[in-house]
Amino acid sequence: MTEFSKLPHQIPTLLPELIALRREIHRFPELGYQEYATAKRILNALQGLDLELQPGIVDTGIVGVIEGNLPGPTVLLRADMDALPIQESNDHSFVSQNPGVMHACGHDGHTAILVGAVKILHAMRQNLPGRIKFLFQPAEEEARQRPTDLQPVSAASQVIELGVLDGVDAVLGLHLWPDLPVGAIGIKPGAAMGGSSWFRITLHGKSAHAARPQQGLDTITAVANLINMLQLVVTRSIDPGVPVLLNVGTLQGGYRRNVVADRVELTGTVRALDQYLLDVVFKERINDVLEGLSLALGINHNLEYYSEVPVLMNDNRFGEAVYERLNSLPSETNVTTLITNENTLTGEDFAFYTQRRPGLFLYLGCTDPSTNTVIPLHNPKFNFDENAIGIGVMAMVEAAVTLLTHKKKGPLDLAE
Numbered sequence: 001m002t003e004f005s006k007l008p009h010q011i012p013t014l015l016p017e018l019i020a021l022r023r024e025i026h027r028f029p030e031l032g033y034q035e036y037a038t039a040k041r042i043l044n045a046l047q048g049l050d051l052e053l054q055p056g057i058v059d060t061g062i063v064g065v066i067e068g069n070l071p072g073p074t075v076l077l078r079a080d081m082d083a084l085p086i087q088e089s090n091d092h093s094f095v096s097q098n099p100g101v102m103h104a105c106g107h108d109g110h111t112a113i114l115v116g117a118v119k120i121l122h123a124m125r126q127n128l129p130g131r132i133k134f135l136f137q138p139a140e141e142e143a144r145q146r147p148t149d150l151q152p153v154s155a156a157s158q159v160i161e162l163g164v165l166d167g168v169d170a171v172l173g174l175h176l177w178p179d180l181p182v183g184a185i186g187i188k189p190g191a192a193m194g195g196s197s198w199f200r201i202t203l204h205g206k207s208a209h210a211a212r213p214q215q216g217l218d219t220i221t222a223v224a225n226l227i228n229m230l231q232l233v234v235t236r237s238i239d240p241g242v243p244v245l246l247n248v249g250t251l252q253g254g255y256r257r258n259v260v261a262d263r264v265e266l267t268g269t270v271r272a273l274d275q276y277l278l279d280v281v282f283k284e285r286i287n288d289v290l291e292g293l294s295l296a297l298g299i300n301h302n303l304e305y306y307s308e309v310p311v312l313m314n315d316n317r318f319g320e321a322v323y324e325r326l327n328s329l330p331s332e333t334n335v336t337t338l339i340t341n342e343n344t345l346t347g348e349d350f351a352f353y354t355q356r357r358p359g360l361f362l363y364l365g366c367t368d369p370s371t372n373t374v375i376p377l378h379n380p381k382f383n384f385d386e387n388a389i390g391i392g393v394m395a396m397v398e399a400a401v402t403l404l405t406h407k408k409k410g411p412l413d414l415a416e
């Protein structure tokens with residue numbers, strides 16, 4: 001087993017309490033917008049530090065500020081707090097006590113990591129040039145439908161509406177990453193997490209007796225062709241070297257086996273690492289396909305197409321500076337930082353922050369290399385090597401300090 005007892009900032013001393021916090025949060029997971037007990041645990045853990053904490057951000061989130069002693073930029077550190085509607089099938093001592101709810105995306109770990117980073121950065125505040133703003137964000141997994149909006153709105157967007165990004169120069173986040181062993185930190189230049197858009201297509205035809213199809217306009221045979229034509233957009237209209245996907249997830253229509261169906265509705269998602277593909281290419285090509293199909297079959301159609309999560313773009317200057325700093329740590333920390341070219345089409349609402357501010361989202365290795373099995377996120381058996389918590393704290397602290405004190409040119413001026 002790799003030892004991580006040489007991590008800086010007294011992290012090894014802090015680790016037992018952070019692991020205990022993570023396990024408590026794991027035992028009592030809460031779904032998005034309901035993380036009240038989780039918020040209470042965070043507030044308890046930060047008690048005693050003279051911090052101004054603002055709870056109730058988008059119901060259950062918490063924002064706070066650490067004022068450095070010297071002037072400088074402001075960096076926002078963010079962790080997500082919510083669990084998933086999954087029944088846990090682990091049998092460890094801290095298995096979920098809330099039926100059908102589980103921290104299967106590691107947000108329990110992210111929360112513990114940010115608590116640790118806040119404690120350490122607070123202790124360093126006399127020497128910090130600038131401000132650390134931190135955000136415990138609810139409901140990363142779940143957008144919310146509000147009466148005034150056309151489509152569900154992400155928790156991150158709601159956080160932004162509250163002005164949490166005001167005065168912030170850069171944003172920093174991370175995600176536990178089962179594909180990397182514990183001890184590894186991955187930095188992806190450019191697009192680090194996929195963007196997604198979703199669509200709803202309704203086909204309108206004309207009903208008739210199945211024995212007289214010539215009198216109807218059949219939307220069932222239309223949709224059978226449509227699904228294949230949509231997949232042709234992916235394989236025939238997009239560069240094969242570019243990671244994209246289109247998924248039709250629901251399909252509803254028809255009344256009875258012997259009636260020509262006059263209405264079919266389907267919904268789906270498209271994902272890519274390129275915002276232009278999502279906003280322009282996919283939208284136009286799906287519309288073209290529908291126009292052609294409707295013309296050919298004499299039916300009508302309606303297309304609704306919405307952006308769901310933008311592509312999460314890492315700022316490469318920030319990434320390079322953090323890469324250099326983490327790689328200059330003493331080798332006995334046993335931490336390796338690597339530039340990765342991994343392409344993931346998983347979405348992450350941190351992307352709404354990087355859409356507005358330069359940002360960095362780190363992949364934090366969390367698989368125990370001795371187990372030889374990678375348990376993916378959102379799996380009922382998901383768990384991680386808790387050494388990742390200490391390494392995550394270090395990564396957050398070092399990355400935040402990098403931004404505030406970039407040695408080559410003073411503070412890293414990302415606005416340049």
Ligand SMILES: [Zn+2]
Nearest residue numbers: 105141377378
């Ligand atoms: Zn997730």
Ligand SMILES: [Zn+2]
Nearest residue numbers: 105106140175
């Ligand atoms: Zn997640």
